[in-house]
Amino acid sequence: MNTRFLPYWLLAPSVIFLCIFFLYPFVAVAVQSFSKDGAWTLEHYDDMVGHWKFGSTFWTTVLLAAAIVPFQLLMALSMAKLVSGLTTGRDTILYIFAIPLGISDLAVGIIWLAIFEQSGFLNSMMMSLGIIDQPIILLGHQNKWVIFIAILLAELWRATAIMMVIIVAGMGLIPKEYDEAGEVFGANAWQRFCRISLPLLRPSLQTALILRVIAAFEVFAVVLVLAGSNVTVLMSEVQRWAFDLREPGVAAAIAMIILVISIAATLVIMRVLRVPKEAQI
């Protein structure tokens, strides 16, 4: 075989795989969202925007992502810093921190439901501490902010680990000399972290943030378990339109909206955390 074409042959399986399982469904969904009975139309988008739930759903999703991701970033950074600073038991602690990675989001929803439900652990705890006289309904439609906090905690518990793992790997890549140089010039630990580690971590922060933000816009199972239909996010609307209301066109339109905000967020993150070519290590 001609060696000049060998790389392309080796790449071919992946390319074919991507075309069949990624590009084709993507185009199919896009076409579906813009067409009805074989004719091009914006009707699905009209239906979607016209539905009374769309506005609140959209803003709930955006607000959730905006609330979760900064917390997660802070927490993942401090967890990663802690882990990489440890000398004894580093692997064990890293393993414990990464446990939630292995648990499906539906199961995480069930765990946090056991804590927040009316006969759950939080009510039991508050009762034995004497804060309340009788169990209160925490996840009711009367106070949606409690549901919001429960979703936030569950997501924080579930998905911080993936960011932490990426950041730990990134911290391992930074040569020690930079930190030592900072120490020589009299920078304290906090200054060294802000001025040396953080800027050098930009590539890993970029990856971690992009992964997380996209996943935050796709949050589904945790919300479904904890909130039912009290709080809806874009993904649960996709499910409702596709399977309950039998309107796959509108579901495809919402999926396109998720895609657009994901791409927008990715572009913003890439732009903000851009690493100039000369500064790469």
Added chain:
Amino acid sequence: MTAAATDVAPKPTGRIKKQGRLLVRASVILLCAWILVPLYLLLVNTVSGEDTIYDFPKSIVPPMNFESLMFFLRFDGVLASMLNSAIVASFTMVMAIAL
């Protein structure tokens, strides 16, 4: 290099260093608890029998009743589904690595 370091930035004194270590240890324990406590509560629910699962207030001590666990394992189709999950997982893993 170490000499220069001691000249410019005096090494933290023993007391501060000790406090720092204590802080690190405390935060590690706190974060481990944040991860492990929900899992523990799930375990408590798992080993609660039908008679205690709806009790209120819930006890933090696991009642050690393996009824529901055994019921789940003996339930028709559970083992088959587990096998299916294992097959799907191994296939995806092999394909993901190969690609």
